[in-house]
Amino acid sequence: MIVWEKGEVLRIREETEAVQRMVVRTEAGEEAFAVHYPLLLGRAEPGDGVWLNTTAVEMGLGTGGEHFVAGWISKRPQSFAPVGHIMKMRYTPWQIAVSTGEEEGNPHREAVADRDTLGGWPILLGELHSMLPIVAAVWRHQGLIHRKRPRVVYVMTDGGALPFALSQHGKHLQELGWLDATVTAGHAFGGEVEAVNLHSALLLARHALKGDLVFVSMGPGIVGTGTPFGFSGVEQGEAVNTVAALKGVPVFIPRIQGVDGRERHRGVSHHTLTNLERVALAPAEVPLPDPLEPELSLQVETIPRRHRTFSIAVTEVEAEVILRTYPFPLRSMGRGVSEDPLFFRTVCAGALHTWKRWTQIVEGRSSLSIHREYGHKP
Numbered sequence: 001m002i003v004w005e006k007g008e009v010l011r012i013r014e015e016t017e018a019v020q021r022m023v024v025r026t027e028a029g030e031e032a033f034a035v036h037y038p039l040l041l042g043r044a045e046p047g048d049g050v051w052l053n054t055t056a057v058e059m060g061l062g063t064g065g066e067h068f069v070a071g072w073i074s075k076r077p078q079s080f081a082p083v084g085h086i087m088k089m090r091y092t093p094w095q096i097a098v099s100t101g102e103e104e105g106n107p108h109r110e111a112v113a114d115r116d117t118l119g120g121w122p123i124l125l126g127e128l129h130s131m132l133p134i135v136a137a138v139w140r141h142q143g144l145i146h147r148k149r150p151r152v153v154y155v156m157t158d159g160g161a162l163p164f165a166l167s168q169h170g171k172h173l174q175e176l177g178w179l180d181a182t183v184t185a186g187h188a189f190g191g192e193v194e195a196v197n198l199h200s201a202l203l204l205a206r207h208a209l210k211g212d213l214v215f216v217s218m219g220p221g222i223v224g225t226g227t228p229f230g231f232s233g234v235e236q237g238e239a240v241n242t243v244a245a246l247k248g249v250p251v252f253i254p255r256i257q258g259v260d261g262r263e264r265h266r267g268v269s270h271h272t273l274t275n276l277e278r279v280a281l282a283p284a285e286v287p288l289p290d291p292l293e294p295e296l297s298l299q300v301e302t303i304p305r306r307h308r309t310f311s312i313a314v315t316e317v318e319a320e321v322i323l324r325t326y327p328f329p330l331r332s333m334g335r336g337v338s339e340d341p342l343f344f345r346t347v348c349a350g351a352l353h354t355w356k357r358w359t360q361i362v363e364g365r366s367s368l369s370i371h372r373e374y375g376h377k378p
Helices: 055-059 131-146 167-178 198-208 234-245 270-279 295-301 315-322 340-361 369-374
Strands: 003-016 018-025 032-034 049-053 066-070 084-087 094-099 122-125 152-156 179-183 193-195 213-218 249-252 283-291 308-313
Touching: 003 066, 018 049, 018 066, 018 295, 032 049, 084 295, 094 213, 122 234, 122 295, 122 340, 131 152, 131 167, 131 213, 131 340, 152 167, 152 198, 179 198, 193 198, 213 234, 234 249, 234 270, 249 340, 270 340, 283 340, 308 340, 315 340
Parallel strands: 032 066, 122 213, 122 249, 152 179, 152 213, 179 193, 249 283, 283 308
Antiparallel strands: 003 018, 003 049, 018 032, 049 066, 084 094
């Protein structure tokens, strides 16, 4: 189940307080990349002997070709004083004590202690972590155009990577000032605010962190098996139910791809259809890029009528202009905007729709105005 290998730290490529990316020499004498989280063991230095979990690389999985440091060979792990009473990664050797926003003694507790509603606030829900920088770029672009500065909050679930520190996009967006706050929910950890589950994470994002625009997705990585329900992205459908239970407006980004070697993901992905047909029991708003090819329009018509679809005008050129403002590589499933413009247009449409929803609230417009604007009949 786990492949262990000894290694030696050769040099540190990049580091923050939360993560170190390094070059190691393996037992076979080969140089390889590795990731280490100082919170778990203490900081690594060149020359340290380490135990490496090499399982994913050995299996050829999509981890970016990096091993993970799991322990020291020749020194004692560093201890850290617990900062809270809630354990994440519970009952594993790496369980850590964190102070979640809900617990007594946390400065954010008062803001959510008696809150049980989002009050009709729109929450944007994505399946893939790679959607995060696209959404953030659209919201920043809209802010510059309309001279508004909304607070943007990212909620990271535990459906993918658990440490927020692994996210290069998260790091870049924080450096750019495009993210105002982050919340890590469930067993995900390392956000500015920790949360026990998605319900609390959303209440913290909205009420404690004063989020105007909130985006939810898993961290880097997604599990898929090709079976109807065997993918970690089912959490997107579950998130629809969560937002609805909190009396918010779930805005669902469909996964629509023009290019993919797997037939089940070409056009409207089976992940999206499964989520909207079988997992999301509450109605969601589903923005779609306009125009859509006729064959895609036929696929879209299979979305259950309890959900509301919206046509959002966004062309390939418009998407490219917006996403060009993000000064780092922007790819999803190995493809950039020019290689699969449909995917990127769809994510842009979701972000634009949520911006309009937020603007509607800020301007005090009626609940039906956005439907009229899009020519949609609620």
